[in-house]
Amino acid sequence: MTIYDFKVKTSSGFTKSLDSYQGKLLLIVNTATKCGFTPQLEDLQKLQERYEEQGLQILGFPSNQFAEQEPLNDGEITQFCSMNYGVNFPIFKKINVRDQDASPLFNYLTEQIPFQGFDMTHPTSKLLVSIINERFPHYMSGDSIKWNFTKFLVDRDGRVIERFESTTEPFDMEEKIKVAL
Structure with missing residues (x-):
């Protein structure tokens, strides 16, 4: 099984197979518009522009599971991120x-x-871990997503090769992206 075996819904509600991205280096990110990490969208877009011609494709998946930081509907989310x-x-x-x-x-x-x-050297990590432990302690167990802006790098063959947590800034991933390209 690879990432290409999955189908997802576009913000317009259409089904899209991830096999349409075969041959691309994918960076899959769970996003939210009202999160302290939301400004990462700007640098993610810069990475997209910088490496798009070499085959990088970023895919954003909004989620409202983390302190209800994604209150917008699908069309509003797309518009917010763009504007x-x-x-x-x-x-x-x-x-x-x-x-x-x-x-x-x-x-x-x-x-x-x-x-x-x-x-834990990232300035926000201690605060984030404190919030999760206090308000959502079950989030810390297991391998599940812990917060918004968890990022997964998927190679051109559809294999997941890296995971970056919320506190990893987009440009901190740049060297790994360049190597994978």
């Missing part, structure tokens, strides 16, 4: 990325690359 951060990479239909109703795509991603912990 505020210049995003032109695909933003798909809002989904669940963890727990019993999680998208099969995100279950697959987290099975391929387990949670390795947060980089």
Whole structure:
């Protein structure tokens, strides 16, 4: 099984097979418009523009599972991302990325690359871990998505090769993206 075996819904509600991205290096991100990490959208777009011709494709999947930080509907999300951060990479239909109703795509991603912990040298990590432990302690167990802006790098053959947690800034992934390209 590879990433190409999955179908997802576009923000307009159409079904899209991920096999349409065969041969691309994918960066799959769970997003939210009202999160402290939302400004990462700007640098994700810069990475998209910088490496698009070499085969990078970023795919955004909004989720409202983390402190209800994605209150917008699908069309509003796409518009917000475009108007505020210049995003032109695909933003798909809002989904669940963890727990019993999680998208099969995100279950697959987290099975391929387990949670390795947060980089506690990042200035936001201690605060984020504190919030999760206080308000959502069950989020820390297992390999599931812990918060918005978890990122997965998928090679050109559809294999998941890297996982980056919320606190990993987009440009901190650039070297790994360049190597994978």
